[in-house]
Amino acid sequence: MAYSNNDFEDIRRGVRGVCSQFPEEYHRKVDEEKAYPKAFVDALTKEGWMAALIPEAYDGAGLGLTEASVIMEEINRAGGNSGACHGQMYNLNTLVRHGSEAQKQAILPRIAAGELSLQSMGVTEPTTGTDTTKIKTTAVKKDGRYIINGQKVWISRVQHSDLMILLARTTPLAEVEKKSAGLSIFLVDIKEAMRSGMSVRPIRNMVNHETNELFFDNLEVPEENLIGEEGQGFKYILTGLNAERALIAAECIGDGYWFTDKVTAYVSERQVFGRPIGMNQGVQFPISEAFVEVEAANLMRYKACALYDAGQPCGAEANMAKYLAAKASWEAANACLQYHGGFGFANEYDVERKFRETRLYQVAPISTNLILSYVAEHILGMPRSY
Template sequence: MLVDTQEQADLRAAVRTLARSYGHEYYLEASRSGRKMDELWHDLGKYGFLGVHLPVEYGGGGAGITELAIVCEELAAAGTPSLLIIVSAAICSELIGRYGTAEQKSAWVPRLAAGEAKMAFSITEPDAGLNTLAMTTTAVRDGDDYVVNGRKYYASGVDEADAVVVVVRTGADEHTGRARLSLLLVDPDAPGLERQQIPTEVVSTEKQFSLFFDNVRVPADRLLGTEGEGLTQVFNGLNPERILAAALENGIATYALDKASRYAVERKVWGVPIGQHQGIAHPLAKAKIEVELARLMTSQAAALHDAGLDAGAAANMAKYAAAEAALGALDQAMQTHGGNGLATEYGLATLWGITRLQRTAPVSREMIFNYVAQRMLSLPRSY
């Protein structure tokens, strides 16, 4: 079991209270109606939860990814999971905090911390997928601008973002021919940039989009970090992404098991609570064990990242373990509820899509297996 410090326990309790005051019905209504969870996001910023990991000098709480993961987990545990907190608060805030100029930090970090601004992140392309170096979206310097052309897809929350961190190809290594990547802060309403929503069956307030860049001009001062070093920068931003994705899954799993255990005590068949039967109790116990193991791995990954150590392996394993544990917990919770597991009013099946998504995104379990095989077992590279 995780043992929080007193400060972390207080943070967890405060976020839990706030998130539960909204709850899954609020999340479901917002998702189904197409509106955003703006009220919840505003409160998260108001009480300092969105910027808990950001520097104090920019309006943040001065803590770390460990604390942001607590925020993300408790939101999901209340039935209000947020993909945007992974994208905006983890990836984009982390990238700007680490690589942004003084002007960029001053312009963006206080607003992100306060919940007054949101950011989206766009890296995936239809013909590249996880092969980032194969991307074809280019940015060519032209005077005081970069001119961007190409296509991205599965960019989350672009419709509510004030800027999009876009990974682009700005050249190639003269010796290896490998793409040199860079990061640009792009206005989502820039002339020449069109977006098209991708219909999905995931119940979520964040929508998915394809982005089409047709000679989109981006001021050169919107370059984030150093031109050509975007790949390294992205990898440093993706560890927090994986950690927060794991935290989200851990939260959903906790939500599902809480519902299942209450139902197993209240629901009676043949005169006894169904939880008295080992056919119900043992699968739930197994799911609980697997969730707690995933939470421990997530905690380790966050601690490594906050200590400035290599968190790559731990973040990938945490993300894998949490996705698998959450799917198992949610499935068993639905099974415990019988037919009610599919009823909207019980709030379980409505979370299946976002839970299943994490097995595929932001990195598939197969790519995690590749990483572990190559980096931790010293096996030959398979791709």
């Protein structure tokens, strides 16, 4: 189904209402201080937006990924950065779709009430990157518990989340017929883990994005914290990863609109040689091209989300939406910075901050090259390249 930017107006109006309490000066200050926008995330939680994907039976809003993507889009379009809170959206779906009834009853109402947060997912490792099936973190079952050892990297929002979804290998790679088998996912109590087997090393980076390296040394996780069936974790984690890519696409679309709105207003007013610089086609064309690409990415975002919400395969569409949206937002960012001239580099205009933020999505959560490889193999039928 195709949607337009006039759809979901109640959601857009509600999210904008929260965002209006946190103007760009707020996000600029958070960025300058390398801080976490806790007050902003708390406000979104209080208004129920962070529980959008929790079914009504567990006190959530019972919305779909489509609506969740609109929430993320509006945050970025308002000048914020959904990277501070988007993890709860895609992590929730893994728990909702694959968690036991006992797990959902115990956890989801508390997340909906703002008593718990599920912002963090531990998948990536230093030596494997996106080659997920070869992760080395292990979980060995013993006396009703799993003993976890290993290392993760680029794990976001650990310091600002109560729970984490963790992927580990429960059956050695050499003992499985298919390399994606033998992986399992666990729900980890972060505060408890930091007291008994998990250490955290923050990674400073060019974007104010709280991310970390994790080390597990005989971390004990109760057997009941296993999500779904042992050995099926790779299949389960794709539920979260496909949602993540569609949501990131929506965030990039929000960024793209922010950049095009910002630069359009600026070039229409900025006078050089006695005329607005926006009268020049050399200025108009890159901005227009970026806007066209944002609009096209928007359609693919809605297609991916519609398939996800219908329970249909959407890996190709989620990947393509993320690729198109990340590319479009980056082109819009370049145009916005270029035609602001020197002012684009001034903190007070917020262009340089948003420029850095949107650049991330060419690399993560999956690089553009990996998406192209996916399309080549799984859609076009070319030989596997890796």
